Amino acid sequence: MRGALTRALLALSLLALCVMLPGCGGAAEIEDIGFVLAMGVDRHEESGIKLWLQMALPSSGPEGQAQQESLPFITTGETLYQALMKAQAQSSRRIMLGHVRVVVIGERLAREGIAALLDPLVRDGSFRYRSWVVVTPDPVGEVMQVSLGGQVAANYINDLMEREAPTAGVPSSRFIDLLLAVEERGMEALLARLALAEQEDDGGGAPQAGGGPGPADTMLGGSGEGVGGEAETGGEAPAPRIPVVDGAAVFKGDRMVGWIDRRLSAAVLMLKNAIQGYTFTHELAGEGQNRAVFSLLSTNARFSIPRESLTDPARIRGSTVRVNVAGLVRLRELISSEQYLTLESLERLSADLSARVERDIRDLLHTAQAEFRSDVIGLGERFRQRMSHSKWAQVQGEWDEVFSTLNIEVTANIEIRKRGQTMRSPGQDTAI
Amino acid sequence: MASRGDRNHIKNAQFAVLTAQTVFSTGFLAVGGLFATISESGAWLGTLLGALGGLAVAGLCSLVVQMHPGKNLSGIADAVLPKAISKLVSLSYAAYCVWLLAAGTRQFILAIWIPFLQTASPLTLAILVAAVTLYGANLGIEAIARASIVFFPVVVLSILVLAGLSVPVAAPGRLLPAVGVGVPELLRTSLLASSFGAECIVMMAFVAHTNEPEGVGRAVAWGVLVGMVMMAAVVAIDTVVLGSRAVTRVIFPVLEVAKLVGFGEFLERSEVLLLSVWFCAALLKQATVFHASARSIADTLGLKNPKLALVPLGASLVVASLYPTTVVAVLEWVRAFLRYTIWYALGLPLTLLVASMLRRPERAHQGEGRSR
Structure with a gap:
């Protein structure tokens, strides 16, 4: 028994050696590795690709301080890999892409x-x-140079996407999401739009995305320049611009076909059941500046696809698909004399919110079907899951065109689930 | 080895774990991509149905073992077949085990080498794997079984952890339609998958070592079932995370999934932990198969000391696990293994069963004559 135990221990030691030994020959000091934190890529007139790399500079100082130091590289090449190799030739460190936080x-x-x-x-x-992975209408070089509060662009954008993007109704936008959308049929990619915005001054006013329209507008087209782009601030020194996530880039295959604003981007997430705390301001009915701010906690979109469309692909074009979106919201702020303390008033507000969501989704569907002809809501994937493969194969090649012919009817049922720690606003003497 | 093996006894629970480990370990690395290429979203169901083929092999083995209690494969072959054919059967069995060993080792070396140890020499890895495998085999099946009963539950746990971590990025709808591309493709997938279940035939080399011979068949069947359910679960996880088409692009989908999921920013790069667990289980499987190969070769060549077969077999394993040199060729090799070995795994116990049934009346007749 003791012998068997000794042998088992020996075997375990050998296992450990097996894992550790092969790395001994190729050991590299941390100072010799170039940890790339962010990559920026854009079209270059002469070479084809222009690449920006933000490389971390590990140091023996305090951790927080070490994270703030970075080394920029700018190269060009006919392809991305050529540009990477040029950067490698310029760097004394071995470039490693394992720590890239943002592209x-x-x-x-x-x-x-x-x-x-x-x-x-x-x-x-x-x-x-x-x-x-984010798309920017602003100069990529300018985005990559951003440094706020000692944070380099990679860390800042990473934090922005982790924490702020969900409340801004911006899609998940990870590399895997892009890969899936490019590879799978019946769904198109939707990537977060990252723009540079002027910082708010003392005069007030919301930060405005560089080159982009306001949140309520549908953004189509864009500058498409990708170079230059100095901030216009008159004769004074330009104030540093900050990156903001606002809206999304719509793709068809691997090509971007346009922008949508945060309202429509949030509508996509509602239909994909991927909304997470999207916050919006809602104008309340009545006199004056009555308004409320809500967070959309979750949605559950149920699609009803006609059976005949699933069994006969020829009948998909022009068919009617019904979608019902049930959602839960939380009241964040209420500026109104009406405090919604009765069931009737709450139902009225819910109906009002439901109508708003229906309008947003209809606007999105109009944009996606009529203007972009791109199935960003992944309706094709829902068809694929419910159809036999042979029948899906008949339409998958031209799905975006088929998608644009669908008549999608939307109903929404939004329920106000939470209202915070108070029944009414301070100073409002409405009886409970 | 033989003398130690002869006095070794393993319980049926250990036998079941050894079977499950043999069926599951190594094959699960590339299976998601291989089967999704054939039946896309139906790959997981095809893999699950593949358990039926493995259970058929387990059933045949059980019938043979019940007719020859206390005998291993070579002993059974010697008892029911002419000597020359018996040697041929033992040799073919050794060849099957060596093929399994080489394919498994090559696959695992690539799985470690490509994403993690690109600067390491594959020869070093092959030598280390062969050395540990050889050492494990030399310890005997009892030691392997004892280690497996510790490691395999950790492997099961690792798959459960992987499934749990995949939830935030998984889309279960990607498993639909369940039949995938079509019923013929689903059946083809299940036939190929059954080759993994059929690896339970390796356990025929150890049936004489169980201390509960009457329950061996059930233990092997449970092992096949557990191993194949785990493999189907891995294929399902690959598909819901990477997509039914995108999964076909990846060489080792389960590794890609392990790289993708994590405990948020709390514990990144947890794939190394998972891979370490899988690596240990794979080595134990390789040791099991190596042990079976060595015994079979020794029986075929009539070696009194089977240890003489260990070192040449280890050396040939190092060489075999370095080829083919490209991933495309390795996957082609694995495909060939899946295509053909199920027929061998079904044919071998069936031959022994038929031969046993034919010999039984003959023996009964001889016994009757003697009594007269």
């Missing part, structure tokens, strides 16, 4: 197609599929 793609390149970018990244064994 920033310029609008111009996104519109021309990004399939060629994906190949070297998926071949790299260390690159993480959890990295964020």
Whole structure:
């Protein structure tokens, strides 16, 4: 028994050696590795691809301080890998993509197609599929230079996407989401839009995305320049612009076809049951500036696809698909004399919110079907799951065109589930 | 080895765990992509149905073992077949085990080498794997069984953890339609998957070591079932995370899933932990198969000391696990293994069963004559 135990221990030691020994020969000091934190890519007139790399500079100082130091690299190449190799030639450190937190793609390149970018990244064994991928209408170089509160662009954008994007109604936008949308039929990619906005001054006013329209507008087109882009501030020194996530870039295949604002982007997430705390302001009926702010906690979209469409692909075009969106909201702020303390008033407000959500979704569907002809809501995937493969194969190649012919009827049922720690606003003497 | 093996006894629970480990370990790494190429979203169901083929092999083995209690494969073959054919059967069994060993080792070396140890020499890895495998085999089946009863539950737990961590990024709808591309493709997938279940035939080398011979068949059947359910679960996880089409692009989908999921920012790169667990289980499987190969070769060549077969077999394992050199060729090799070995795994116990049934009346007749 003792002998067997000794042998088992020996075997375990050998196992450990097996894992550890092969790494001994190729050991590399941390100072010799170039940990890339952020990559920026855009179209370059002469070479084809312009690449920005933000490399971490590990140091022996305090951890927080060490994270703030970074080394920028700017190279060009006919392909992404060529540009990476040029950066490698300029660097004394071995470039490692395993720590890339964010990939920033310029609008111009996104519109021309990004399939060629994906190949070297998926071949790299260390690159993480959890990295964020965002598209910017602003100069990529300017986005990559952002440094706020000592945070480099990579960390700032990473935190922004982790914490702020859900409340802004921005899609998940990780590399895996892009890969899936490019590879799978019946769904198109939707990537977060990252823009540079002027910081608020003493005069007030909301930060406005660089080059982008206001939140309530549908953004179509875009500058597409990807270079230049100095902030216009008159004769004074330009105030540093900050990155904000606002809206999303709509893709068809690997090409970007346009922008949608946060309202429509949130509508996509509602239909995909992926909303997480999207916050919006709602104008209340009545006199004056009555308004309320709500957070959409969750949605449950149920699609009803006609049976005949699933069994006969020829009948999909023009068919009617019904979708019912049930959602729960939380009241965040209420500026109104009406405090909604009765069931009747709450039902009225719920109906009002439901109508608003229905309108948002209809606007999104109109934009996706009529203007972009891109199935960003992944309705094709729902058809694929319910159809036999042979029947789906008949429509999958032209799905975006079929999608644009569908008549999608929307109903919404929004319920106010939470109202915070108070029944009424302070100073409002409405009886409970 | 033989002398230690002869006095070794393993319980049926250990036998079941050894079977499950043999069926599951190594094959699960690439199976998601291989089967999704054939039946896309139906790959998981095809893999699950593949358990039926493995259970058929387990059933046949059980019938043979019941007719020859206390005998291993070579002993049974010697008892029911002419000597030359018996040697041929033992040799073919050894060849099957060596193929299984080489394919498993090569796959696992690539799984470690490509994403994690690109600068390491594959030869070093092959030598280390062969050395540990050889050492494990030398310890005997009892030691392997004892280690497996510790490690395999950890492997089961690791798959459960992987499934749990995948929830935030998983879309269960990707498993639909359950039949995938179509019924013929689903059946083809299940036939190929049954080759993994059929690996339970390796346990025929150890049936004489159980201390509860009457329950061996049930133990092997449970092992096949557990191993194949785990494999189907891995294919399902691959599909819900990576998509039914996108999964076909990845060489080792389960590793890609392990890289993708994590405990948020709390514990990143947890795939190394998972891979370490899987690596240990794979080594134990390889040791089991190596042990079976060595015994079979020794029986075929009539070696009194089976240890003489260990070192040449280990050396040939190192060489075999370095080829084929490309991933495409390795996957082609694995496909060939899946295509053909189910027929061998079904044919071997069936041959022994038929031969046993034919010999029984003959023996009864001889016994009757003697009594007269």
